[in-house]
Amino acid sequence: MRTPARLAPLLEAELIDSVAFQLMSGKEADVFVVHCGDELRCAKVYKDAKNRSFKQMSQYTEGRSVKNSRQARAMNSKSKFGREEHEAEWQRTEVDSLALLAVAGVRVPKTYAFLDGVLLMEMIRDENGDPAPRLNDREYDSARALKYHGALVRDVVRMLCAGIVHGDLSEFNVLDAHDGPVIIDLPQAVQATANNASVMLTRDVTRLATYLGRFHPPLLKTQYAAEIWNLFKSGKLKPDTPLTGVHVGSGRKADVGEVLSAIEGAHEDELERLGLKPKTFKAH
């Protein structure tokens, strides 16, 4: 296909040879499949900040560190420069997190370059060599759901040990690759020391259990988030710490119903925003 303008700098810098096709147009980015030598890779082109809601931005920026005070002042202002700083910070978080997590042993796409708001990364493939589908695009048998859940909870633990909480983990941001689940989409990642980190972690872990629990219902009763967070808080969490899914110690049971209904609400909002929610007609 003709090279989209946003990809021209990568072509000029010889980071890519040509653009094969557009894979997806998401909320925050357009993703293209590109040729690099004899390999196919993905180029994620970030969209303008105005396409994201302010509420989402403020929730996520709470846990981020900003390198200098000029940047911090700019990000708090509503100026064009402030917006651009937000934008750069948002993209930088994804690039930095992917690099850090790869070193920490989390299965994420390998990154190759970041230029002019475009991230060049490994194309995650399914068993046919095609771009991998999302967990949401597939049905699982009980054994596979349990296996994937185990792998993803372990990746969440590795992430936390590396100081990061994903913040938007769900069946929409995990790809089903030939070698197992791969976590993507990290611009909203927060630091594990942020005030909202435990809430984000609980939401991430509960969403995974809710989706995979459809295929393996015992997962719905697990309490990995509380168990992981308690171990982390007391300095006992290691990347390979064995977990049970049973949370003991707080003396207080998590209100699973409340967490699930909050998640369901967030999911419906998301589907509605994406225009995927079926309309309901009331009988009169």
Ligand SMILES: Nc1ncnc2c1ncn2[C@@H]1O[C@H](COP(=O)(O)OP(=O)(O)OP(=O)(O)O)[C@@H](O)[C@H]1O
């Ligand atoms: N490295 C990759 N390999 C294969 N497919 C990818 C890769 N990165 C992204 N994709 C595809 O592009 C889609 C959008 O990517 P991503 O989730 O990072 O951006 P987004 O703007 O947040 O999109 P969304 O609004 O769908 O969450 C993914 O759901 C996935 O299908």
Ligand SMILES: [Mg+2]
């Ligand atoms: Mg996404």
